[in-house]
Amino acid sequence: MSGFAPAGDPVIPDYGDVSQCVANNDLFCADWFAAQWPEVFQPALLEHILMTVLAIAIGFVISFLAAVLAYRKRWLTAPIGVTATILYTLPPLALFQLLVPLTGLTLLTVEIALVCFTLVILFRAVLSGLTGVPEDVKRSARGMGMDQGQILRRIELPLAIPSIISGLRIATVLTVSIATIAAFVVDSGLGSPILKAISSPFNTQFIGAGALAVLLAFALDALLTLLGKALTPWTKARS
Amino acid sequence: MIESRESLGITFEKATKVYPGTSAPALDGLDMTIEAGELVCLVGPSGGGKTTALMLINRLIDLSSGDIRIGGTSINDLGPIELRRKIGYAIQQTGLFPHMTVGENIGVVPRILGWDRARIRERAHELLELVGLSPADRWVRRYPGQLSGGQQQRVGIARALAADPPVMLMDEPFGALDPITRTTVQDEFLAIHRAVGKTTVFVTHDIDEAIKMGDKIAVLKPGGLLAQFGTPAELLTAPADDFVESFLGDERGLKRLALFTLADVASSEAPGTTPPWPRLPESTTVRAALSAAMAERAGGVLATRGDDVVGLAPLDALVHPDLPEAVA
Numbered sequence: 001m002s003g004f005a006p007a008g009d010p011v012i013p014d015y016g017d018v019s020q021c022v023a024n025n026d027l028f029c030a031d032w033f034a035a036q037w038p039e040v041f042q043p044a045l046l047e048h049i050l051m052t053v054l055a056i057a058i059g060f061v062i063s064f065l066a067a068v069l070a071y072r073k074r075w076l077t078a079p080i081g082v083t084a085t086i087l088y089t090l091p092p093l094a095l096f097q098l099l100v101p102l103t104g105l106t107l108l109t110v111e112i113a114l115v116c117f118t119l120v121i122l123f124r125a126v127l128s129g130l131t132g133v134p135e136d137v138k139r140s141a142r143g144m145g146m147d148q149g150q151i152l153r154r155i156e157l158p159l160a161i162p163s164i165i166s167g168l169r170i171a172t173v174l175t176v177s178i179a180t181i182a183a184f185v186v187d188s189g190l191g192s193p194i195l196k197a198i199s200s201p202f203n204t205q206f207i208g209a210g211a212l213a214v215l216l217a218f219a220l221d222a223l224l225t226l227l228g229k230a231l232t233p234w235t236k237a238r239s
Numbered sequence: 240m241i242e243s244r245e246s247l248g249i250t251f252e253k254a255t256k257v258y259p260g261t262s263a264p265a266l267d268g269l270d271m272t273i274e275a276g277e278l279v280c281l282v283g284p285s286g287g288g289k290t291t292a293l294m295l296i297n298r299l300i301d302l303s304s305g306d307i308r309i310g311g312t313s314i315n316d317l318g319p320i321e322l323r324r325k326i327g328y329a330i331q332q333t334g335l336f337p338h339m340t341v342g343e344n345i346g347v348v349p350r351i352l353g354w355d356r357a358r359i360r361e362r363a364h365e366l367l368e369l370v371g372l373s374p375a376d377r378w379v380r381r382y383p384g385q386l387s388g389g390q391q392q393r394v395g396i397a398r399a400l401a402a403d404p405p406v407m408l409m410d411e412p413f414g415a416l417d418p419i420t421r422t423t424v425q426d427e428f429l430a431i432h433r434a435v436g437k438t439t440v441f442v443t444h445d446i447d448e449a450i451k452m453g454d455k456i457a458v459l460k461p462g463g464l465l466a467q468f469g470t471p472a473e474l475l476t477a478p479a480d481d482f483v484e485s486f487l488g489d490e491r492g493l494k495r496l497a498l499f500t501l502a503d504v505a506s507s508e509a510p511g512t513t514p515p516w517p518r519l520p521e522s523t524t525v526r527a528a529l530s531a532a533m534a535e536r537a538g539g540v541l542a543t544r545g546d547d548v549v550g551l552a553p554l555d556a557l558v559h560p561d562l563p564e565a566v567a
Contacts, residue, residue: 136330136331136334137334137335137336137337139299139330139334140328140330140334140335140336141336142299142323143297143299143323143326143328143330143408144323144324144328144347144348144398145320145321145322145323145324145325145326145348145351146320146347146351147320150351154347155336155338158338159337159338232338233382234337234338234339234382234383234384
């Protein structure tokens with residue numbers, strides 16, 4: 001009983017001193033952002049990178065195998081394409097709702113959803129890269145006595161790289177963006193500070209996290225572009 | 240048998256191809272014997288089956304009936320992959336692999352045959368010199384996209400020759416080249432053919448190219464029927480039917496002049512005074528020499544060897560190159 005503070009004498013928590021920027025809730029307060037970096041933003045950024053890279057990697061492996069299969073067995077192209085498109089059109093939040101009872105509020109739920117969104121882009125990118133190899137080149141390869149596996153590994157896949165890279169770039173930027181919604185399921189990634197800033201509208205928090213997501217998308221896109229250039233030295237070699 | 244490094248003859252025995260879903264054959268009972276070392280041109284209109292005939296040889300498509308033998312061995316006695324690795328194959332320049340350097344392109348078949356790196360590199364250098372891309376070091380590391388059409392075609396020929404195959408198949412290899420480059424590459428290829436002596440089957444839709452390149456010409460007509468098979472001179476002198484005659488064109492008599500050179504027709508007696516006629520090397524074709532004489536309104540041409548005049552070829556001799564006595 002006596003442990004309670006007497007009525008009329010409320011305890012106001014002491015949040016310490018704040019800068020003018022924070023007190024005014026200006027658009028972006030660098031001092032606050034810097035102070036919160038080690039505790040909030042850096043971990044969120046790293047989690048976000050992990051979520052994105054994992055989703056792209058898994059999505060790529062699945063799409064790649066599906067595309068090679070569809071390339072060999074043309075009749076599979078339509079069923080695989082339709083399945084991937086349906087998965088792509090599902091609203092992300094609805095997909096989370098659907099998955100949570102099965103896989104819980106876990107990273108697994110998030111990854112399943114994210115992978116679903118990459119499939120249609122990556123499948124089409126790999127497949128169009130393979131089908132885009134000129135007929136003359138394939139006929140030459142066959143005529144020279146390469147078997148199917150050699151033609152795929154030495155001719156078709158290398159020539160499909162530009163198309164595959166451009167698919168990876170689109171899928172990656174998309175995944176960085178969609179992964180912010182993962183905060184509805186797990187307290188992880190750059191979506192988490194954004195979601196929290198919705199209930200207590202502190203500008204620096206969601207603008208900072210949002211800006212990090214944008215910068216991350218740009219950075220990964222640039223990285224993939226460089227990777228593409230390194231893998232296709234023949235495309236820039238024009239005299 | 241097919242392992243031997245010499246060239247081998249090719250025999251078509253009632254070779255027939257009917258594509259699935261069609262009733263008319265693309266190639267209809269082709270009987271033809273190509274001797275070892277010969278360069279045979281397959282000509283004809285689109286739909287004549289010339290590319291079909293070529294692709295049957297290395298089993299890019301399979302025979303519906305009949306047989307093809309290479310050096311006595313039926314092509315069906317070898318697996319298609321094994322067969323193709325022993326047959327040089329060159330098509331229009333786009334057949335080069337754009338993501339591989341010149342050296343890698345040439346090394347494709349040697350590599351799948353398991354040659355070691357040093358031997359592949361040595362072979363690539365040797366072939367680049369042979370096709371006139373010299374010094375080879377300047378070319379091996381370039382990509383096809385960095386080469387002109389003529390250079391790409393030379394690489395295509397080098398690549399087809401890489402594993403020293405006893406038979407070469409070429410499908411309109413010079414089709415995409417401009418006329419000047421085309422003439423140069425044709426001349427070079429003829430020189431290479433004389434040097435290496437590979438049995439070569441050469442598909443072209445250009446009758447002039449066939450007359451120039453072929454030891455023999457096979458004319459195929461719509462429906463995949465062989466209209467005539469013979470030397471260029473035989474075709475031009477005695478076309479087998481109206482189709483061959485019309486395919487040779489209404490300048491048949493003039494085209495025949497391209498089969499002779501000044502060395503064949505010029506009189507070797509050097510006269511006291513040489514008329515002021517155009518001077519041409521004795522390797523010039525009679526057709527070109529006649530054209531030069533007409534352009535200059537001259538009564539003939541002078542055949543030269545180096546700087547020396549070695550013979551006279553008056554118009555009569557140019558017009559009837561194989562009847563010199565009848566003219567006088």
